[in-house]
Amino acid sequence: MDPLLSTKTAVPQARHEIVHRPRLLALLDEGLRGPLTLVSAPAGFGKTTLVATWAAGSGVPAAWVSLDGTDSDPTRFVSYIVMALRRAGVEIRTAGDWQPDGTATAGRSNPRAEVAQVVNGVQAFGADCLLILDDYHLLSGAEVHGLTRFLLEHAPANLHLVLVSRADPPLPLALLRGRGHLAELRSADLRFSQGEALTFLSEIMGVELSSADVTRLNRRTEGWVAGLQMAAVSMRGRGDVSAFIKAFAGSHRYIMDYLLEEVWSRQTPEVQAFLLSTSILTSMCASLCDALGEADSQSVLEMLDRQNLFIEPLDERRLWFRYHRLFRDLLQQRLTRLQPGDASALHDAASRWYEEHQRPAEAIEHALAAGGDDRAAALILDAAEATLARSELTTFLSWVAALPDDYLSRWPGLAVYVAWSSLWGGTSPRAIHAILDDLEAAPDVAAGRAAALRATTALYCGDIDAMAEHTARARRELAADDVLFRGMLNFLEVLQGVDAGGSAEDAPHLREVARRNAERGNLLAATMTLVSLAEIYMRQGRLSEAEPVYEEALAMAQTDRGEPIPVAGQAIIGLGTIAYLRDDLERAWPLAKEGTALAKLAGEAFALDGVLLLARLNRATGDDRAASELLEQARMFAVAFDATDLDDEMVAIELANHSVISGDLAGARRWAENAGLLPVAPAAWKTSVDGGPFSRLRKYQMATVARLLLAEGDATAALEAASWAADCLERRGRVVYQAEALALASIALERLGRRAQAVDTLDRALWLAEPCGYVRGFVEMGQELVPLLGAVLGRRGAGAAGLPLASRVLAALSGQDAGATPSHRGPPVERGPLLDPLTDRERAVLGLLPTHLSSSEIAQRLVVAPSTVRSHIKRIYSKLGAHSRDQAVQIARDQGLL
Numbered sequence: 001m002d003p004l005l006s007t008k009t010a011v012p013q014a015r016h017e018i019v020h021r022p023r024l025l026a027l028l029d030e031g032l033r034g035p036l037t038l039v040s041a042p043a044g045f046g047k048t049t050l051v052a053t054w055a056a057g058s059g060v061p062a063a064w065v066s067l068d069g070t071d072s073d074p075t076r077f078v079s080y081i082v083m084a085l086r087r088a089g090v091e092i093r094t095a096g097d098w099q100p101d102g103t104a105t106a107g108r109s110n111p112r113a114e115v116a117q118v119v120n121g122v123q124a125f126g127a128d129c130l131l132i133l134d135d136y137h138l139l140s141g142a143e144v145h146g147l148t149r150f151l152l153e154h155a156p157a158n159l160h161l162v163l164v165s166r167a168d169p170p171l172p173l174a175l176l177r178g179r180g181h182l183a184e185l186r187s188a189d190l191r192f193s194q195g196e197a198l199t200f201l202s203e204i205m206g207v208e209l210s211s212a213d214v215t216r217l218n219r220r221t222e223g224w225v226a227g228l229q230m231a232a233v234s235m236r237g238r239g240d241v242s243a244f245i246k247a248f249a250g251s252h253r254y255i256m257d258y259l260l261e262e263v264w265s266r267q268t269p270e271v272q273a274f275l276l277s278t279s280i281l282t283s284m285c286a287s288l289c290d291a292l293g294e295a296d297s298q299s300v301l302e303m304l305d306r307q308n309l310f311i312e313p314l315d316e317r318r319l320w321f322r323y324h325r326l327f328r329d330l331l332q333q334r335l336t337r338l339q340p341g342d343a344s345a346l347h348d349a350a351s352r353w354y355e356e357h358q359r360p361a362e363a364i365e366h367a368l369a370a371g372g373d374d375r376a377a378a379l380i381l382d383a384a385e386a387t388l389a390r391s392e393l394t395t396f397l398s399w400v401a402a403l404p405d406d407y408l409s410r411w412p413g414l415a416v417y418v419a420w421s422s423l424w425g426g427t428s429p430r431a432i433h434a435i436l437d438d439l440e441a442a443p444d445v446a447a448g449r450a451a452a453l454r455a456t457t458a459l460y461c462g463d464i465d466a467m468a469e470h471t472a473r474a475r476r477e478l479a480a481d482d483v484l485f486r487g488m489l490n491f492l493e494v495l496q497g498v499d500a501g502g503s504a505e506d507a508p509h510l511r512e513v514a515r516r517n518a519e520r521g522n523l524l525a526a527t528m529t530l531v532s533l534a535e536i537y538m539r540q541g542r543l544s545e546a547e548p549v550y551e552e553a554l555a556m557a558q559t560d561r562g563e564p565i566p567v568a569g570q571a572i573i574g575l576g577t578i579a580y581l582r583d584d585l586e587r588a589w590p591l592a593k594e595g596t597a598l599a600k601l602a603g604e605a606f607a608l609d610g611v612l613l614l615a616r617l618n619r620a621t622g623d624d625r626a627a628s629e630l631l632e633q634a635r636m637f638a639v640a641f642d643a644t645d646l647d648d649e650m651v652a653i654e655l656a657n658h659s660v661i662s663g664d665l666a667g668a669r670r671w672a673e674n675a676g677l678l679p680v681a682p683a684a685w686k687t688s689v690d691g692g693p694f695s696r697l698r699k700y701q702m703a704t705v706a707r708l709l710l711a712e713g714d715a716t717a718a719l720e721a722a723s724w725a726a727d728c729l730e731r732r733g734r735v736v737y738q739a740e741a742l743a744l745a746s747i748a749l750e751r752l753g754r755r756a757q758a759v760d761t762l763d764r765a766l767w768l769a770e771p772c773g774y775v776r777g778f779v780e781m782g783q784e785l786v787p788l789l790g791a792v793l794g795r796r797g798a799g800a801a802g803l804p805l806a807s808r809v810l811a812a813l814s815g816q817d818a819g820a821t822p823s824h825r826g827p828p829v830e831r832g833p834l835l836d837p838l839t840d841r842e843r844a845v846l847g848l849l850p851t852h853l854s855s856s857e858i859a860q861r862l863v864v865a866p867s868t869v870r871s872h873i874k875r876i877y878s879k880l881g882a883h884s885r886d887q888a889v890q891i892a893r894d895q896g897l898l
Helices: 022-031 047-057 074-087 111-125 142-154 173-178 194-204 211-221 225-235 241-247 252-265 269-278 286-291 297-306 325-338 342-356 360-370 373-389 393-401 412-424 429-441 447-460 464-477 483-499 504-520 523-539 543-556 568-581 585-602 604-620 624-640 646-662 665-674 695-712 715-732 735-751 755-772 783-795 803-814 840-848 855-862 866-880 885-894
Strands: 036-040 062-066 129-134 159-165 182-186 311-313 321-323
Touching (some): 074 142, 111 142, 211 225, 269 286, 269 297, 286 297, 286 342, 321 325, 342 360, 447 483, 464 483, 483 523, 523 543, 523 735, 543 755, 585 604, 624 646, 695 735, 755 783, 840 866
Parallel strands (some): 062 129
Antiparallel strands (some): 311 321
């Protein structure tokens, strides 16, 4: 990503002469009780000045971001937030590195993951802090607003967000307002009172008016600060001020046009020319203004600043400036009206300046505004690979969307990157092939790249012969230094091997593939290769070997500055899955959330496993509704990913499994019947189980069918289905799932009165699961497994293989009420009475800890300050000997305190 501008994270310097507005400062102080303050009003109401003044005197560390339209890219948006927080003293792990010149650069940023790190960093900071996002209305796109919503939903109690905007943001304001979580200042609040207008006009603008004239002007402008300011500028040097004020009337639009004419007419021709030419810039320095044909730009900028002509310094050295948004809009209108042909040439000059100064994003934006399609396309093409490697897909796609509709045929080299982006986004093979057909018909096409893309779509469709053909062509025709597409071919080889039933014996080869790609700079292919190796270990029940491979992949999927790239989310989700399988839900939760958020930046398909894991975690903690919502989200992800239908089938199995566990047997039966899984007929499937990726799902489907049949009371059919699934899973070396199928079979045998066989079968399942510590699947079997576990423990001596795991599962199940949804809690611990009893207020806080309320929400319930609640929670942890919220709740329950 282009270097970030440190000036955008500087709290605007309030001029020494400001109107003191204690009423509004008190409203802002009061808003600190909740998570969000919205300052929303039209342009020119003094929003930024007010908030900057308040922040400077609040005594609370303030992180400030002055936004513009380019920050709609999620990566840039979050990178500036991270940079601003660091400037305020909050350490964020994924922030960019500071450079000697005081600016900061952000590499391959990962917005949703960085938001998670923002939450963690602010919480670790401990003290209250402000995050102020100015000109928020300039942002567009659901994804960037989704990041703000995500931050609000997960913000720690010590973070207070302030949005300064001309319009209400697309956030759930009604909900926040109803919960008392939103403080609002609007135009009615910001309008100058009579006294404030008098102070402003006389002390700040130096215009002496009678009380009657101030009243009249304030009424005409409706307390609009910018209107008062422009009126005051127009009145300087006038003899008959009262007459001017009497003629001053009309709507805001009329007032703006009128005052611009008055201000404009009082400037020299040289200053007028400068204002017009520089109006195309969102920010400016002397060198950039000079490039637009202006002379002595630094002196002009300093003069404009001294005379308060709607220009704001962006840094303490006053090297970079920007016009007041309203003033810039009016200047641009004036430029269009007076010099309609000049804007394109000015944008072109600005683009070339940014290109020379190695700022490709701004260079492309101005090239597009100039209408120079060929030059813009060339710049986009030069930046494409690096931009996509940084996961800035939103930026890249917005650039190409601004090109003419026929850009795919006019710039085939660019079109291949569009096809690459579309493929990772899940576009159907047919649509990808349509792009590639046009590419291959064009001269000078990158045929090797097109072949690599066709090979990928062939693998998704299960056409191995076509994949081999296209892969061979790609290897022949791809350039030796084509990092992106050669890396894709290497990963295709890995995927094919995994699909064919890869084993741990493939580890040396996969590690070599990963190493080779990493050395060439293709971290995507390198990381996904290691993730594939870890998944092989997991399927074989070798969780202890999978874990370090995931950690190795996570360490590899980082920029030189240690910032994770989106594909790192896959490794984090893998680590969370291991924790879940071991029933360590306290560790699994944050990993699942962080990994899913990060993986979504690479595409919804990358996040699918994370969403499924979050659904399992919610079900494990008794929130079936949230689990169902997440599974529906996963289903939509799978449907949207048109490259293959395999993901749809995998999600369908997960949905059916959830339906059985949550009691929706009718829904599970509909799935089984529609899939042709009922009635049970394993003999018909035996020969086809390894015939391809879809037939290989049959064993997982039948394990779910066995669970359904047990819930319906058909133990005979359940035993047949579970036994068949266990046999198939054994042949494929899927140890974890084999153990689960055997446990289902043991329950069926117990129901059929075959106790000895049931105990033998469960004993074998435990023996398989013991080495990897697989617990969760047994816990989900529920109370019916308890007597069988007791029998296993009772018939064998201490220390026998499988018994430690049996004890853990039995302890977990014993902590549940009969028939209850399995909990993640461990065995109850015998504890004596508390040496330091809880106070009444601590008991009140403890009573709310089992809920999902935040510290701030608990504070609102108890009508105390959030800091007080946090202090109570710390003392509760200390008295109970707990280190987390879940642990404190469990100990309190063991003690009879809840």
